[in-house]
Structure formats: C-alpha cells, structure tokens
Amino acid sequence: MTIVSTTEARISETGTGGPGEPPAALTAREPHVPAEQLVAEMVPPPRFDGVRFDTYIPDPAQPSQSEAVQVLSAFAGGLGGARGGDGRRRWFRREPKRTAAPGGPRGVYLDGGYGVGKTHLLASLWHAAPATPDRKAFGTFVELTNLVGALGFQQTVRTLSGHQLLCIDEFELDDPGDTVLISSLLAKLVESGVALAATSNTLPGKLGEGRFAAADFLREIQGLSAHFRTLRIDGEDYRHRGLPKAPEPYGDEEVERVAHRVPGASLDGFPALLRHLSRVHPSRYGALVEGVEAVCLTGVSPVPDQATALRLVVLADRLYDREVPVVASGVPFDALFSQEMLEGGYRKKYFRAISRLTALARDGREMTAS
Template sequence: MVPADQLTAQMVPPAMFDEVSFASYIPDPAQPSQAEAVAKAEEFAAKVGKIRSGGGRRGLFGKKTPAVGAGLYLDGGFGVGKTHLLASIFHTAPSPKAFGTFVELTHVVGALGFNQAVEELSRHSVLCIDEFELDDPGDTMLISRLLSELSNRGVSIVATSNTLPGQLGEGRFAAQDFLREIKQVASIFEPIRVDGPDYRHRDLPPAPDPVSSDELRATADATPGATLDDFDELCAYLSTLHPSRYKKLVEGVSAVYIDGVHAAPDQSVALRLVVLADRLYDASIPVTVSGAKLDEIFTPEMVAGGYRKKYLRATSRLLALSRFEVTAG
C-alpha cells in the first residue's frame, strides 16, 4: 500500500501542463472573459500564499482563529484553457499543494479514508480540482464534507468544470434531495466564467476517417512502443480494472491503435471510455482507429442524458489525440 503522504504527493498536473504559466495563456481578444479569468486566477494564487503565511487572525486572548481558505471556480466550455489556468495556480502556490481530477480525488479519499484524507490534505496550501463533477449522492456528500473541512482549516480550493456550482448534479440524480449539500459545495467558490470555442478544434476539419484494419495493424506493428487492441476486448478488459489504474495502463505507451471501434453498448462501458480518454489525453498519446469515427463512440441518446458533458469532453479530447503526430517511444 502506498503511504498517505506519497499518495497525496503524487497529486500533480499531467506532464503536458508542466511548463504552463499565467504568462503563457494567450487570451482570445474576441473573448473578454478569458483575460478576466487570467487576472482572477493570478489574484487567487497570490491570495493562497497570504492565507498560508498569515495563519489566521489573533484574538484578544492571543489565540488565533484559523484562516479560512479561498475558493475559485472556473466554469466554461471545452478547450478554453481552464486546466491551463488551474495548473498555473498550482505552479505558483507554495508547497505542499495538490492537483487532481475530481475522480482522482474521490479515489484518494477512498484509499485513505475520510479522516486521514482530511489530515493529509489540510497541510496543503491549495487543492486544485479539475473536471469537478457530482455524479451520485454519495460523492455529493463526501466531497461537500471534505471541501468544507479543508476550507475551514485554511486550504484554498480551486476547481474547473463545465457546470456552474449551483447546477452541479443536474440530470444525474434527484438533485432536490441533496440540494443542501450541493449548495454547501457552491458556497465555497467564487465562480468565474471562461468563454470561447474549443481551441483543440479551432479551424480544424471534422473527425478523421478511420483507417482499414489492415492499415491499422501494419502501422501499429511499425510503431515502437505502440499498443494494438480490439475495441470489444479493450472494453471488456477495462471492466476488470478500477479506473484509478487506467493511468498506469497507459504509462510508457507511444501510440494507441484500436480496431473495430463502434458505439458503446451501454452507459457503464461509455463512462469507462471517458476515463480512458482523459488518461490518454493527460499523457498526450496519439489515437488511431478502424471501424467507426471517434465522434460516434457515444450515442445521441447518451449525449442527450445526464452525462452529456463527460461525453462531449471525451469526444473533444479523443479527436485532438487523433490529430497528434505519432513519434517513436
């Protein structure tokens, strides 16, 4: 078992965001909210340092009241640079600090247990949460409690999502029954909107046509470090792994080739493919397929449902990966 401090120490931005900064974010002049978001993110990062070094307000009897952490929530569509800003805040904030997707955070809490997760994360100056989502009542209450505890202990929290805080959980479960918890999460954050088109597909053609199975296999064989899988066999294998292990699954892979792609047969398969797409994107691994196009994996019925934003994000990322140049591993 990985020690608790090592588990939280592994919570860092994906390698593709190692060098980003506020200065390297180029706002679109046609989208004023982007420049405003950069300014707000920089202000937040400066506030994190002050809160951590200040340690709270001293009272009449010499006892300090705990400093309450700041909260920032970057809301916007896909590919507008929210994760870039999130990673920039992480790089600017004093150590220790933590960065992870919402799903990764729930995995850490599950691995450590709630109380130990609070103890470990409360030592951090900031917790950066990418792709903040609330998919079920259990996660709603768990993360609500966690963030409230951390904020009260002086940990600042910044999150990105495609849903405003007050709308978290809509369409996924009976949100009315959990409105109090959802509002409690929302109250921690100052929401900032980041508008604009998806930079991953700006001025680009639609999804590339799939290649033939023969061409796919020949190219995979000629690419060092590449993997080649049948789509159905890959989906079956993913069902045997906890999603937290998908990151390990793609380590050291130079390119991914998938034969016989078709629409996901059900929601459970589709959601596992979403997690895989996120891990491939984090690692910048090119994807080439035969069969259906990558924008046909999630059916119209799926995209119209409560997980719409997950599926659209995954499609956006898979299309970006399909345009990457394959390099030798």
C-alpha cells in the same frame, strides 16, 4: 514515477513494442498503485507540466478569458500567507474555522465549455502558488474520490489539511454518495485554511443535475458552491479552432502496421479493451497507459451502455493528460456515444471525451504518413 504492477514485469519480458518487438496490449496490464503514491502523484499531468499564465493565449473575442487570467493571478498572489514576528513569511499559517477568504469565498471555480483552457489555467494556478509541491495538490474529481477510498475520510483530511492549495479538475457529482463525501471533505479543508480551485462544465449550483435527485441533496450542493467564486470562461474549443477536421478512421491493417512500426505502441481490439476497463479501477487508468507512446485500436464501435461509456471517458482523459496519440479503425469518435447519452445527464463528459479523442486522433495522423 514508479508504478507497481503485477504484470508489467512480464510485459517487459514479452515485448513492449520496441524495435523489432510486437506491440504490447493494454489488456495485458493490471496496474496497482499504492495509496501513498496516489497522494505523491497529485500534481498537474505531463501535458500541463510547462503551462503558465503567460502561456495561455486568450481569444480576443472572449474577454472572459483574459479576465480569468487576471483573477487567478491575483488569487495565486494572495496565497503567500503572512509574515510572522520574526519577519519570515509564513506560507502555511493555519487558520482554523476560517470558511472564506477576506472579501469572499475561499476558492475559485472555472465554469465553461470544452477546450476553453480551464485545465491550463488551473495548472497555471498550481504552478504559481508559492507552496512547495508537497503542500499543494492537483487532481481530477475522480482521483480525489479515489484518494478518499484508498486512505479513508479522516486520513485524507489529515493529509490535505496541511496544504496551501487544492486544485480539482473536472468537478462533477455523479451520485449522492459523492455529493455528501466531497461536501464534507471540502468543508473540513476550508476550515483548516486550504484554498480551493476547481474546473467544471457545470455551475456549482447545478452539480448533479440530470444524474440523480439533486433536490434531495440541495443543502450539500449549496454548501459546495458557497466555497467558490465562479468565473465563467466563454469561447470555442481551442483544440479545433481553425484546424482541419479530424482524420477519418483507418483500416485494421493500417492500424496494425502503425502499431508494429512505432516503438512503445500498444495494440488492442476495442471491444476487448472495454471489457478490460471494467476489471481495472478508474484510479489506475493512468498507470494502465504509463509509458505507452501510441494507442492503436481496431474495431472501434459505439459503446453499449452508460457504465462502459463513463469508463471510456476516464481513459480518454488519462490519454489526453499524457499526450498519447490514438490511431483507430471502426467508427469515428463522434459516433461513440448514442444520441440518448449525448442528451442525458452525462452529456458534458461525453462531449469532452469526443473533443479530446479527436485531438489525439489528429496527433496520431502523423504516424500513418510513412
């Protein structure tokens, strides 16, 4: 993957954390991702490159997990299209004005808590779909809204309407503008015959609840939920199932030692990183951490406000997607968000971030051993 950046050439000259070099700083990076690259990169992230339905391990105590595998496998099998008169299979036969698949909605919606394997299943569906990679798309809800912002609504419709499948991870509506935008976009794509699949911690009819006056946009929200058949996936967070407690934060000196010892590591003060995130669009956070082998943070402290917290959630998602270990000093990750935040409308995002950062901190523990 090629990332165009105004500063990364300079970073490579001044040190990237290689052997004998000082660690790089994420705050020194100002990545730029061209709009056309946003489309090309709508594929499952590196963590989910190799996942398939048969690598998903259902919890025997949660039959909904095995059921989800069966339903999604059948859904993927139904995406093969029809054969034309010449006997050749028409994978991308267009079906104008079709708003539902035979016998039900034109999409599946995976609802469940953190760590039950929803993204694993969504990526498995993407891999199982018979289309070539340029005719199926996978991205987070934030990445989809960013794509519309970069290309414009009509161009996004034209770009995605030729696809067989659109997979949307972490589907959550945070403001009325997104509600109207995505409702309109998905309606257009369904009319073009695009199949939809999404994951979220919120049932389709509850999207936006607690974050804005969802009742004022009930028509759009109901329109969104009409596109999907909901599959509830129960279970515990697999990232912590039967595993020891996440490591306690380290001292600043230990974090700095790891950053200087591990090739490709970055080293940043947590407050400075939060300020930098406010100057980088969230659509570029993946590029921000591209090529980084470990993220080392000193002085981790509770985030000061909700806007900062939501930016941190996106960064945590991009680090988790790329399997980047985290080594940190300061407060534990479960103390990042205030009780008010954890009880508010974005609570599910914050709990997801805590879960993922805890898993990455566990991965980073091995780096402190020597």
